[in-house]
Amino acid sequence: MGHGEQAAHDHELWESLVSAARDRVGQRHAAMVSDHGLSGDVQYHWSMDDATISWSRDGRDSLHGRITMIGSVDHVQQTWLWSWANDSLPPAVLGDITDVRRYGEERSFPLLMSPSFRAEQKPVAQARIVAADVLAAEGLWFEPGDELDLHFAIHDLRRV
Template sequence: MSNANAGVSWEEFLSEAHNDLADKQSKLVADFQLGEHERFDWDQENGTLVFSNDGKIAVIAKVQFVGSISTKSNTWLWSWANSYIYDNVKDQMHIVREFGESKGYEALFTDKWEADEIDGWEMTSVTSYLLEAKGAYRTTGETGFTYMVITDISWAN
């Protein structure tokens, strides 16, 4: 990554990261029909997100967990601060935290803070940008949302 964002405001950086992720998401939808598969399953141990149809695996993605939004506490929690997230699916997240520390972008290095769904997508956009990910995915649970970036993706045989 270059120093293209040296001296760039937080808002400008967020906008650039958001636009970058929007382009990547369009490509993922076109190339892998994300959002159209019947089912998804994540496997932290293997670091994968698997999409399937009629019980057959269609697409396999490698992922890094970014963080989660709790709709109960209205907070964001970075994956590195979540003891339930395996190390192998958050081992690149130090890049985001260190970047935030170097730029003084508090949202990128504060473990937990008041947030909503939009904040979750913003943090995911930034992570995708910094990790040069292929795109992102969000899952919904009873108490909120889990965000991850896709670092590699392919059709199953």
């Protein structure tokens, strides 16, 4: 069997994995948003130092959760950087992100193993979805910025 066939097979495996992960994460994320009313004009605050996120309505906290930074997109460089490859992050916000890298290494999925890659829409979406699935996250959170977009997984939601 030639090298090309092996790569094609791996690609198929990756695509089916992403598809299954998208279904699972999509359902959990939709449930998170509807169960906790996270659409509309809800205020939120997050902290990387202690890896927390909280939502409030009318100035009162209503929901707390834990965040894992998955990665960031640099608008200038046009690159995705995995949080496990980012030395500037507080340890708390890394959570179990190395499990995602290990998952990629065990299955030879380059996207999960390389510290960064070109931030095109498809690979970024795939990286987020698979990371959220491996981490069994309740949902995903996206924080757009002028220079950096931040991508978080959300865990351990509890009403206050």
